[in-house]
Amino acid sequence: MKTIAVMGAGPSGIAAAKRLLYEDPTSEIVIFEQRSNVGGIWNTDATSPPNDVAAVPSPIYPSMESNISSEIMQFDTPISQGNAVAGRCGTSA
Numbered sequence: 001m002k003t004i005a006v007m008g009a010g011p012s013g014i015a016a017a018k019r020l021l022y023e024d025p026t027s028e029i030v031i032f033e034q035r036s037n038v039g040g041i042w043n044t045d046a047t048s049p050p051n052d053v054a055a056v057p058s059p060i061y062p063s064m065e066s067n068i069s070s071e072i073m074q075f076d077t078p079i080s081q082g083n084a085v086a087g088r089c090g091t092s093a
Contacts (some may be wrong), residue, residue: 002027009033010040 002024006017009031017029037043044058 004029006031008040009035009038011042013040014038 004020004027006013006020006029013031013033017031020027021029031038035043041058042060044060
């Protein structure tokens with residue numbers, strides 16, 4: 001089994017991991033994220049640790065509205081504990 005590294009657990013990194021797993025279900029996909037949680041700049045969680053050196057202000061603002069439906073934006077298969085995708089938050093690569 002080969003191991004593939006994906007840098008970043010934002011929307012693009014998660015989508016890339018999903019596609020890589022689809023292409024080769026026997027691979028181990030490891031997502032490295034330097035922030036303490038997933039979501040990239042789309043993560044608006046204000047509870048990040050104060051010493052989170054990778055904290056980046058989000059471009060999301062409270063009154064922001066999407067011009068596409070949530071059904072189109074969501075992934076069709078949730079990432080679960082039983083697949084070969086592993087996440088490591090708080091990891092610099």
